[in-house]
Amino acid sequence: MKTEILKKCDEAELAFAAKLIQEGKLVAFPTETVYGLGGNALRSDAAKRIYEAKGRPSDNPLIIHLACAEDASKYCEPNEVFYRLADAFMPGPLTVILPKKECIPDSVTGGLDTVAVRVPSHPIAHALIAKAGVPIAAPSANISGKPSTTTAAHVITDLDGKVDAILAADDCEIGLESTIVKIHTDGTLTVLRPGAITCEMLSDIVGSTVNIDPAVLAKSEARPLAPGMKYRHYAPHMPVIILDGADDAFYDYVNQKDDCGVLCFEEDLAHITAKKVLSLGKASQAQEQAHRLFACLREMDAQNDLACVYARMPQKSEVGLAVWNRLAKAAGFEVIKLEDK
Ligand code: TXA
Ligand code: MG
Numbered sequence: 001m002k003t004e005i006l007k008k009c010d011e012a013e014l015a016f017a018a019k020l021i022q023e024g025k026l027v028a029f030p031t032e033t034v035y036g037l038g039g040n041a042l043r044s045d046a047a048k049r050i051y052e053a054k055g056r057p058s059d060n061p062l063i064i065h066l067a068c069a070e071d072a073s074k075y076c077e078p079n080e081v082f083y084r085l086a087d088a089f090m091p092g093p094l095t096v097i098l099p100k101k102e103c104i105p106d107s108v109t110g111g112l113d114t115v116a117v118r119v120p121s122h123p124i125a126h127a128l129i130a131k132a133g134v135p136i137a138a139p140s141a142n143i144s145g146k147p148s149t150t151t152a153a154h155v156i157t158d159l160d161g162k163v164d165a166i167l168a169a170d171d172c173e174i175g176l177e178s179t180i181v182k183i184h185t186d187g188t189l190t191v192l193r194p195g196a197i198t199c200e201m202l203s204d205i206v207g208s209t210v211n212i213d214p215a216v217l218a219k220s221e222a223r224p225l226a227p228g229m230k231y232r233h234y235a236p237h238m239p240v241i242i243l244d245g246a247d248d249a250f251y252d253y254v255n256q257k258d259d260c261g262v263l264c265f266e267e268d269l270a271h272i273t274a275k276k277v278l279s280l281g282k283a284s285q286a287q288e289q290a291h292r293l294f295a296c297l298r299e300m301d302a303q304n305d306l307a308c309v310y311a312r313m314p315q316k317s318e319v320g321l322a323v324w325n326r327l328a329k330a331a332g333f334e335v336i337k338l339e340d341k
Contacts, residue, residue, distance in 0.1 A: 004165040005156065009124050017165050018131035021046075025164040026053055028141040028155050029128050031120040033093045033174045033195065034148040034294070035155045036065065036138030037163060038128070041075075044105035047137055053162040056144040060228045061110035062137040063095050063178075066119050067130040075135055076100050076115050081183045081206060088205045091121035093178040093196045097225075108137050110227060118178055124169055140177055146301075147234045147294040147330075150175045154298060175291035176322050180226055181210075191216065192226035194322040196290065216325050219333040234294070234330040236301030236309060242331050244313040245338025247271070253338055254310050261300045263311040263327075265289075274310075276303055286320035293326055 006013040017027045024046045027038050037054060039046030041064040051058045064075060069086035072078045076098040078086075085096060100115035109115050120126060129136050140148035141155045149155045152168035159166065179195030181202065189202055190211040199210045215224030224230050238261075243250055251271045254262050261276040262268075265283040278296045281288030300309045311331065314323045328335070 001161055001164070003160050003163055005160075005168050006165055007168050009167050009169050013167070014124070014127050014131055017128055017167055018133075020164050021128070021132040021136060022134065024049070026050060026162075027128070028149075028159055028163050028166040029125055029136075029138070030122055030152070030167060030169040030172060031065075031125045031138075032122045032172060033120075033176060033178050034150050034172050035141035035152075036120075036125070036136070037141040037159065038065070038136040038138040040132070041065075041108055041135040041137035042103060042105070044107040047105060047107040050137060050139065053159065054139060054142070054144045056139065057231070058107070059110045060139075060231070061112055061116065062108050062139055063116040063118050064104065064108065064135040064137050065125065065129055066117060066135050067126060069119050071135070072098070072117050074101070075104050076117055079183060081187050081189075084205055085181070085183075085202070086119070089197050089201070090119040091126065092119070093121075093174055094118065095178045095180045095193075097180065097182040097192070104135075112227075114182075116180065122172075124167055128167070145231065145233060145235065147236075147297040148177055150291075150294050154295070173291070174287075175294060176326060179322070182225055190225060192224070193229060194325050196287075196319055196322065198318045198321070200318060212321075216321075229329075232329065232332055234297055234326050235332075236297055236330070238300070238303075238306050239308045239334075240297075240300075240311055240327070240331040241308060242311050242313050242327060242335040243338055244335050246340055249338035249340060250312060253336075257307075257310070259305070259307045261303060261306045261309040263296055263300070263309060265312060268312065276300065276306060280314070280323075283315070286315065286318060286323055289314055289323045290319055293323060297330055 095118040179197040
């Protein structure tokens with residue numbers, strides 16, 4: 001398939017891309033979180049093509065992207081808590097799971113009776129959805145199992161020849177996918193996937209503590225509430241192992257290995273002698289780490305002479321929880337606890 005690479009992302013290119021969506025074709029587009037692989041969410045043939053292009057199992061449902069939160073009631077059954085969250089965080093990096101209406105095909109939701117709804121804030125995403133006049137079903141624009149794409153170049157690497165067009169814009173600002181929440185009948189929330197909208201921010205709005213699905217924090221036998229969280233994800237071709245320990249213990253450990261890559265923080269760079277060392281940003285700057293994580297994992301994946309990648313444990317609080325979760329998934333939740341010296 002010939003993929004049109006649309007680099008101007010002007011009115012004319014957006015109109016062209018919106019028409020492709022209306023026709024059931026596939027367009028990759030930027031959002032503030034990661035790039036999305038979009039298709040018309042009202043057409044099951046478009047959903048089927050999305051699963052094929054990504055190589056994604058069809059039991060892993062898609063998020064539908066809307067131009068505004070008011071449109072949600074056309075496609076699902078929003079409640080009072082949804083509107084409070086929408087007032088606070090939409091448009092933005094939040095996805096809410098709600099009971100679906102008939103018009104959303106089962107192929108979009110993997111047969112579930114709920115649908116995931118998000119209103120992206122990126123102007124190109126917004127314009128594409130508004131011009132198409134239909135909700136856009138869009139998983140992250142990567143080959144299934146690989147890190148999500150945060151740059152146009154990475155989208156082209158994964159999807160050239162597999163989609164009809166790519167809106168090739170700037171790098172995504174946030175760099176990790178949206179926070180996903182489920183609203184329970186009593187109005188409480190469970191976070192199914194952490195992101196830039198933190199548990200603390202959600203809790204401030206709903207006025208109660210927010211639960212975290214156990215699948216976010218550890219490899220669990222229980223079925224995760226978001227089907228996608230059960231798959232190994234984000235992984236380069238070599239194993240990733242997280243090291244949890246103080247500075248000296250970390251440096252000693254990685255400096256004894258000569259065939260490994262190291263993902264660390266900026267402050268660590270001067271202390272590490274490994275073959276391939278990448279910094280995620282400052283240790284205290286989770287947003288910077290979020291922005292860089294997937295590009296770093298892809299850069300490690302491109303190395304052919306590394307036996308494994310050791311990653312330094314990020315702080316697990318606030319946005320750091322999302323950084324930790326994606327890294328832990330890349331590592332299959334494998335963490336080595338280093339002894340203090
Ligand atoms: O930031 C994002 O959310 C990006 C951009 C493109 O918007 N999209 C994204 O989509 O990350 P995807 O398909 O890669 O991840 C969607 C996740 C999966 O883990 C899926 O299982 C979960 O959302 N999900 C979708 N619908 C669901 C539902 N009805 N119930 C529970 N989980 C659901
Ligand atoms: Mg994804």
